[in-house]
Amino acid sequence: MGRLLATFGAATALLLARAAGAATDFDWSVDLRAVSSDGTESRLDGGLGKLRYDSAHDGLRLGEARAGLRTDLTETMRLNAEAVAYGDHDVNAVDLTEFYVDWRPIPHSIWRSRVKLGAFYPEISLENRLRGWGSPYTLTYSAINTWIGEELRTIGTEYSLDWLGRSNGHSFDVSFNAAAFGWNDPAGTVLASRGWGLTDRQSTLFGRFANGGHPYPERTVFYDDMDKRAGYHAGISANYRGLLEFHALHYDNRANLAPYSARINDSTWETYFDSLGVRYTPTAGLTLISQWLHGRTFAGLGPPINAWSFDSEFLLASWLHGSMRYSARYDRFASQQTASSFLAYVDNTYFGDRGHAWTLSAEHRFNEHWDMTLEALEVQSWVAQRGIDSEYGGLDIPLDQRERQYQLALRYQH
Amino acid sequence: MACTVLAAPAQAAAAAALQVTVTGADGKPVEGAVVIAEPVGGAAHPAVNAKAVMDQRNLMFVPDVLVVQTGTAVDFPNSDQVRHQVYSFSSAKPFQLALYAGRAHAPVVFDHAGLVTLGCNIHDSMVGYIWVTDSPWFGRTSANGTLQLRDLAPGEYTVRIWHARLAETGPQLQARLHVEEGSAATANFRLQHALKAELMHHGADKKWADY
Numbered sequence: 001m002g003r004l005l006a007t008f009g010a011a012t013a014l015l016l017a018r019a020a021g022a023a024t025d026f027d028w029s030v031d032l033r034a035v036s037s038d039g040t041e042s043r044l045d046g047g048l049g050k051l052r053y054d055s056a057h058d059g060l061r062l063g064e065a066r067a068g069l070r071t072d073l074t075e076t077m078r079l080n081a082e083a084v085a086y087g088d089h090d091v092n093a094v095d096l097t098e099f100y101v102d103w104r105p106i107p108h109s110i111w112r113s114r115v116k117l118g119a120f121y122p123e124i125s126l127e128n129r130l131r132g133w134g135s136p137y138t139l140t141y142s143a144i145n146t147w148i149g150e151e152l153r154t155i156g157t158e159y160s161l162d163w164l165g166r167s168n169g170h171s172f173d174v175s176f177n178a179a180a181f182g183w184n185d186p187a188g189t190v191l192a193s194r195g196w197g198l199t200d201r202q203s204t205l206f207g208r209f210a211n212g213g214h215p216y217p218e219r220t221v222f223y224d225d226m227d228k229r230a231g232y233h234a235g236i237s238a239n240y241r242g243l244l245e246f247h248a249l250h251y252d253n254r255a256n257l258a259p260y261s262a263r264i265n266d267s268t269w270e271t272y273f274d275s276l277g278v279r280y281t282p283t284a285g286l287t288l289i290s291q292w293l294h295g296r297t298f299a300g301l302g303p304p305i306n307a308w309s310f311d312s313e314f315l316l317a318s319w320l321h322g323s324m325r326y327s328a329r330y331d332r333f334a335s336q337q338t339a340s341s342f343l344a345y346v347d348n349t350y351f352g353d354r355g356h357a358w359t360l361s362a363e364h365r366f367n368e369h370w371d372m373t374l375e376a377l378e379v380q381s382w383v384a385q386r387g388i389d390s391e392y393g394g395l396d397i398p399l400d401q402r403e404r405q406y407q408l409a410l411r412y413q414h
Numbered sequence: 415m416a417c418t419v420l421a422a423p424a425q426a427a428a429a430a431a432l433q434v435t436v437t438g439a440d441g442k443p444v445e446g447a448v449v450i451a452e453p454v455g456g457a458a459h460p461a462v463n464a465k466a467v468m469d470q471r472n473l474m475f476v477p478d479v480l481v482v483q484t485g486t487a488v489d490f491p492n493s494d495q496v497r498h499q500v501y502s503f504s505s506a507k508p509f510q511l512a513l514y515a516g517r518a519h520a521p522v523v524f525d526h527a528g529l530v531t532l533g534c535n536i537h538d539s540m541v542g543y544i545w546v547t548d549s550p551w552f553g554r555t556s557a558n559g560t561l562q563l564r565d566l567a568p569g570e571y572t573v574r575i576w577h578a579r580l581a582e583t584g585p586q587l588q589a590r591l592h593v594e595e596g597s598a599a600t601a602n603f604r605l606q607h608a609l610k611a612e613l614m615h616h617g618a619d620k621k622w623a624d625y
Contacts, residue, residue: 023497023513023515025496025497027621072513075512075513076535104535104536106499106501106510106535107501107503107533107535108503108508109503110503112535123625129616129622129623129624130621130622130623131621131622131623132623133623136622162538164533164538166533166538166541167501167502167503167531167532167533167541168503168504168531169529169531171610173538237625239538239539241610241611241612241613241614242539242613242614242615242616243611243613243614281614281616284612284614284615287616413621
């Protein structure tokens with residue numbers, strides 16, 4: 001079903017573009033990796049490791065192959081589609097990560113409205129600013145943006161009202177946005193079961209793979225709507241001369257905890273959070289980014305209802321010098337289950353994690369098509385559910401783990 | 415922005431020329447300041463067949479500031495790989511160029527004096543300025559903060575100074591001076607406020623995607 005929909009979506013986009021004879025931007029990229037990792041089993045294989053690649057899955061890997069399409073439906077309305085393949089065992093070999101129409105009328109005054117309709121990312125990440133929601137700074141995303149890529153997608157509509165001060169003699173722009181969405185009722189599942197992670201593996205719109213939540217090895221659908229109740233997010237952003245950019249957003253999927261879905265073998269998850277982000281560019285070439293996110297998630301019919309709180313922040317510094325870009329990031333993260341309905345089944349363990357990670361990367365750009373990136377990542381973490389005894393279906397490994405991953409990526413983009 | 419001339423324009427003798435020097439609040443020369451010498455009470459002199467180019471490169475307008483005489487036809491080529499959608503809602507010249515790459519549009523004629531702020535509807539970080547003046551005597555200061563204006567007709571002039579990094583809309587400094595026949599006048603301006611931070615550009619190196 002998912003594969004059909006994905007294929008249908010991509011084909012529709014291409015047909016619409018051809019039919020309209022419209023101007024179309026099409027770009028694609030392929031990223032091959034040589035990976036060395038001592039990580040414990042990754043979420044992609046049902047484990048509680050923090051990394052994308054574990055010690056059983058390193059070597060030569062497909063980082064990603066992606067294609068992006070932007071085609072004009074009218075002068076001010078565009079169709080945007082992003083397709084990706086990761087070469088892992090997702091049920092769909094190729095799938096979509098975003099598919100939406102945006103309307104962006106040409107401003108006639110300092111105020112401009114914008115509307116998006118479809119499946120797209122909320123305006124949270126200051127790190128993932130390339131086409132395909134990639135990061136220009138490091139291969140692996142921060143813990144916060146890893147989670148956003150794994151579990152969040154706005155499937156609905158978003159309205160933005162922009163105050164274009166910079167086009168009218170002022171030094172800054174301000175933007176307000178609000179969205180209503182569905183199909184995000186499982187959001188929180190990954191965070192609650194595995195805790196935070198550091199990967200660059202975005203979940204696709206129709207994709208599925210094993211849940212990391214030992215002892216719950218069910219397969220998870222990421223985007224589903226069981227409660228027929230819309231969620232919302234609302235935010236504000238401001239930009240001062242390109243020097244300082246600020247984003248704040250409140251998210252609440254407003255899930256009703258009652259419905260249970262046989263399809264995802266789980267009930268809804270109510271998740272809400274606040275997020276802040278700042279990007280500072282003090283001099284040409286130097287970029288500093290920090291994001292903070294704090295929220296809670298709830299699941300189950302209770303009593304008691306299962307509850308978790310989670311928070312993370314990171315600081316990233318990146319220096320662009322000629323054809324080289326050097327980046328360093330420090331992440332800190334924590335999640336903690338505060339109420340449990342299933343203690344008896346999981347060795348009396350409240351789920352939770354805490355830890356920190358360092359990511360260092362250097363990228364060399366050969367020309368407009370080819371670049372190469374070397375990245376080293378070390379994450380030190382404590383995860384309560386690692387200790388669940390095997391008789392409860394747990395891993396029974398030490399709670400504290402230090403995981404290291406080295407990647408050399410060769411990328412071609414067209 | 416309330417700036418005033420701290421050093422009043424000095425006047426000296428020689429051919430009808432005017433040398434303008436602009437220094438910052440820190441005493442250092444200011445590059446790129448727009449200088450316009452308008453004859454007081456003079457009639458407008460629309461340019462005839464004047465042409466200029468405002469390019470778009472690496473998600474920036476190039477030059478960042480263009481000064482043209484009223485009546486000038488400005489071409490807006492797009493030298494980027496991505497398409498742009500140029501607009502202005504400034505009262506001196508509201509206009510828009512439908513989404514394009516390369517040279518898809520005829521030049522735009524700027525027929526009213528004033529400041530026109532340019533934007534790109536696809537890339538909100540792009541900002542450019544076109545100063546349109548009725549006077550044929552204008553330019554921008556060089557790296558040493560000076561600009562030489564030649565062949566001025568003798569008479570009273572209002573000299574206006576504007577800089578994108580002092581922002582806001584109108585001229586920020588002005589002074590009246592008299593240019594005598596066969597003289598070389600000099601005018602020195604010192605900005606009262608520090609220039610605002612330079613605009614920072616992101617994403618010129620990769621396929622950047624704005625929200």
